[in-house]
Amino acid sequence: MSTDTGPAIELRGASKIFKTPSGGLHTAVRELDLTVGRGEFVAVVGPTGCGKSTTLTLVSGLEEPTEGEVLVAGEPVAGVGDKVGFVFQQDATFPWRTVLSNVMAGPRFRGVPKAEAKKRAREWLARVGLAAFEDRYPHQLSGGQRKRVALAATFVNDPEILLMDEPFSALDVQTRALMSDELLELWEGTGASVVFVTHDLEESIALADKVVVMTAGPATVKQVFDIDLPRPRKVESVRLEPRFIEIYREIWESLGEEVRITRERGAAHVA
Amino acid sequence: MSPEVLGAPAVDTAKVSGRAHSRARAARRRKLVVGAARVLLLVVVLGLWEALSRAEVIDPFNFSMPSKIWEQIQTWVLHGTALGPLGEQIWYTLHEALLGWVIGVVAGVVFGIALGRITLLADVLGPYIKVLNSIPRIVLAPIFVIWFGLGPASKVASAVVLVFFPVFFNAFQGAREVDRNLVANARILGASDRRVTLQVVIPSATSWIFTSLHVSFGFALIGAIVGEYIGATKGVGLLVAQSQGTFNAAGVYAAMVILAVVALLAEGLLTFGERRIFRWKPSESDR
Numbered sequence: 001m002s003t004d005t006g007p008a009i010e011l012r013g014a015s016k017i018f019k020t021p022s023g024g025l026h027t028a029v030r031e032l033d034l035t036v037g038r039g040e041f042v043a044v045v046g047p048t049g050c051g052k053s054t055t056l057t058l059v060s061g062l063e064e065p066t067e068g069e070v071l072v073a074g075e076p077v078a079g080v081g082d083k084v085g086f087v088f089q090q091d092a093t094f095p096w097r098t099v100l101s102n103v104m105a106g107p108r109f110r111g112v113p114k115a116e117a118k119k120r121a122r123e124w125l126a127r128v129g130l131a132a133f134e135d136r137y138p139h140q141l142s143g144g145q146r147k148r149v150a151l152a153a154t155f156v157n158d159p160e161i162l163l164m165d166e167p168f169s170a171l172d173v174q175t176r177a178l179m180s181d182e183l184l185e186l187w188e189g190t191g192a193s194v195v196f197v198t199h200d201l202e203e204s205i206a207l208a209d210k211v212v213v214m215t216a217g218p219a220t221v222k223q224v225f226d227i228d229l230p231r232p233r234k235v236e237s238v239r240l241e242p243r244f245i246e247i248y249r250e251i252w253e254s255l256g257e258e259v260r261i262t263r264e265r266g267a268a269h270v271a
Numbered sequence: 272m273s274p275e276v277l278g279a280p281a282v283d284t285a286k287v288s289g290r291a292h293s294r295a296r297a298a299r300r301r302k303l304v305v306g307a308a309r310v311l312l313l314v315v316v317l318g319l320w321e322a323l324s325r326a327e328v329i330d331p332f333n334f335s336m337p338s339k340i341w342e343q344i345q346t347w348v349l350h351g352t353a354l355g356p357l358g359e360q361i362w363y364t365l366h367e368a369l370l371g372w373v374i375g376v377v378a379g380v381v382f383g384i385a386l387g388r389i390t391l392l393a394d395v396l397g398p399y400i401k402v403l404n405s406i407p408r409i410v411l412a413p414i415f416v417i418w419f420g421l422g423p424a425s426k427v428a429s430a431v432v433l434v435f436f437p438v439f440f441n442a443f444q445g446a447r448e449v450d451r452n453l454v455a456n457a458r459i460l461g462a463s464d465r466r467v468t469l470q471v472v473i474p475s476a477t478s479w480i481f482t483s484l485h486v487s488f489g490f491a492l493i494g495a496i497v498g499e500y501i502g503a504t505k506g507v508g509l510l511v512a513q514s515q516g517t518f519n520a521a522g523v524y525a526a527m528v529i530l531a532v533v534a535l536l537a538e539g540l541l542t543f544g545e546r547r548i549f550r551w552k553p554s555e556s557d558r
Contacts, residue, residue: 061454080458096474096551105470109461139553145382157460 002047006074008193009036009059014068016054027218028054032068034212034221041187041194044206045255046214049263052197053089055219057162058245059195060084072161082110085159085192087167091099093138093149100125100134102149106157124152127186144175148182155186162187162194169198180235188232193198201255205247216261223254336521343525353513354505357529364495364507365533367423371430372491378431379438379487380480387446387476389469400439408432409497416502426503430494434487441483445476481545488537492530496521 009110011034018026028051057063058070061080064136071078072084093102100121107117121145125131147167154162159163161213167183168176180203187194198204204211227247229238238244317337323329324336331339347357354360386393386400412429419425449472456469499508507526514522 061461062458082461084459086456086459088456090452092450092452094453094457094471094474096477098551104537105457106460109457109463109466137551139551153460232450248522 007035007050007071008038008073009042009195010069010071010074011035011055011058011065012069012071014055014058014065014070016051016058016063017066029058030218030220032220036193036195038193039191040202040210041196041200041208042210042212043108043196043208044212044214045198045204045251046219047200047216047255047259048199050214050216050217050258050262051219052199053165056086056165056195056197059161060086060163062086081156083160085154085162086155087147087150087154087162087164089169091138091143091146091150091167091170093146094152094176096139097131097137098134099136099138099141099149103156106153110157120156121152124156127155128152128182143171144179147171147179151179151183151186155190158190159192162190162192164194164196166198167171167196168203169200176203177236181205184231184233184235197205201248201251203235205244205251206238211251213251214258216258216265221256225254234243284438311505320433328513332518333520335524339521340524340528343519343521345530347525354509360505360507360510360515360535361529363423363505364426364492364530367426367498367506368430368488368491368495370423371427372434372488372496374427375434375491376438376484376487379435379483380442383442383444384441384446384468384473384476387443388472392510395450404436404440408436409493412494412497414499415498421502421504426495426498426506426508429498433490437483437487437490438480441479442476445479446472448479449475477548481548484541485538488541489534492534492537495525496530 011032012034015030016028018028020026032055034042034055044052044055054063058065059072059077061077061084064077072081089117094105097105097236100118103121103125104114104117107120108114112120122131122134128151128234130145130148133141133145138149141149150167168179171179184207187226192207196207201211205227208227211227213222214220215222225247229241229243229247297344320334321336324331324334351357354361365379386396409429409431412425415425415428419428453471453475454467457467462470495506496508496511499506503509507530511523511526514520514526
């Protein structure tokens with residue numbers, strides 16, 4: 001296939017305008033240009049509520065762009081494709097299914113026979129360290145364990161493209177660092193292209209090859225930074241390296257301005 | 272074992288177990304107090320009723336008295352009712368109520384989920400359902416007797432119309448309030464629309480639906496009884512009508528007691544089934 005050498009994801013002048021319940025129009029993202037190479041880990045950072053998540057829903061096919069184009073593997077996105085995995089910010093495990101059944105859901109939805117699905121689900125549960133928990137229901141697990149179930153349920157589908165919407169934001173700091181390391185390990189074996197949305201700059205630098213800074217809403221790309229920290233990385237030690245701090249300062253100069261704008265707007269709203 | 276023996280060793284573990292012990296004892300005592308108070312309340316109410324009625328402070332002809340009601344139930348159980356054996360009447364009513372309940376629940380769930388999932392259908396049918404719901408449906412019972420005759424069909428029909436709406440509205444609401452994240456997640460994982468409905472929407476609507484099942488079984492009984500009361504050949508409702516016709520107040524109360532017992536048993540069965548289905552839910556003590 002000729003498209004194999006092209007970028008994994010391409011957004012060309014993509015805009016998304018939502019109708020608000022009161023009948024007004026809300027522009028979530030505007031004229032977004034973004035390219036994600038194959039196997040690349042891209043982190044998208046921006047002020048809270050600027051429309052970062054919308055970028056992911058456009059790539060996933062859950063929403064269509066109002067204007068512009070979204071291409072995955074060179075093809076325009078039309079509905080939810082089978083190349084994409086999505087880890088949501090909130091808990092999206094099915095509470096009425098056991099852990100094993102949750103991880104089997106993806107393959108089963110895609111028509112994989114039950115025995116095969118079970119085998120693959122068990123493999124991934126072992127990889128995220130939950131093999132002993134396969135008969136539990138999600139409410140019997142901790143927040144971190146539920147996130148692991150979500151990761152296993154996503155990875156079991158072998159996604160070429162992995163979209164993550166602040167996946168670890170609900171976890172405590174230590175669990176978050178642990179999960180970030182586990183994510184890097186899992187990802188390094190798959191060669192998937194990742195778009196990781198976060199408002200945490202440290203997290204984004206520690207994880208990504210490329211950090212994309214978004215403007216205050218309506219979001220568009222402000223600046224792109226390459227992260228030249230060597231892999232494999234451990235998120236807790238990498239953030240102490242001088243190069244990390246240098247990069248952090250550089251990006252914060254760009255991001256901090258947008259955060260300030262968002263804050264001022266928020267203050268104006270309150271007043 | 273006396274409390275002194277338990278309290279004597281000054282070791283920490285003994286203290287802890289001693290405290291746990293006294294806490295358990297306090298809990299047991301509370302349970303006992305609540306139970307005793309309940310029985311006492313019942314005895315007082317029934318006793319007062321009996322006494323006032325015997326003293327003719329309240330009219331025994333209109334209000335009857337517990338002992339007479341008990342006698343009436345005994346006669347019905349031992350010698351059968353004027354319509355035949357008591358069991359047959361109960362079975363008749365229960366059969367109509369159950370049939371009406373099942374039909375009403377199935378229809379309510381199917382329509383509720385369908386309208387909850389298909390917005391166009393909901394927009395088209397919405398106003399009509401509101402209008403139908405605002406009709407006091409109990410007045411349909413006489414019409415059903417005209418349409419379907421004195422047999423069970425007319426009672427089943429009135430049970431169905433009473434059951435349908437609460438179940439429908441709950442299923443509809445349940446389908447509408449499905450966590451959007453779960454639906455998005457299922458779609459990303461590869462679920463078709465049909466799969467989303469069957470494996471995401473319906474399971475998450477079940478707790479809504481079950482809430483309505485409890486209420487609606489009571490409605491099914493009401494439907495069957497009212498239907499029988501208006502015109503029937505058998506059933507507890509007819510028993511009420513007959514007792515009323517012969518100015519037998521005790522008979523009316525006795526039928527009420529029987530119905531209450533039946534309804535409580537059904538409720539117990541339903542709760543049992545619910546516990547089995549909702550094993551995935553955190554029990555209240557977990558949280």
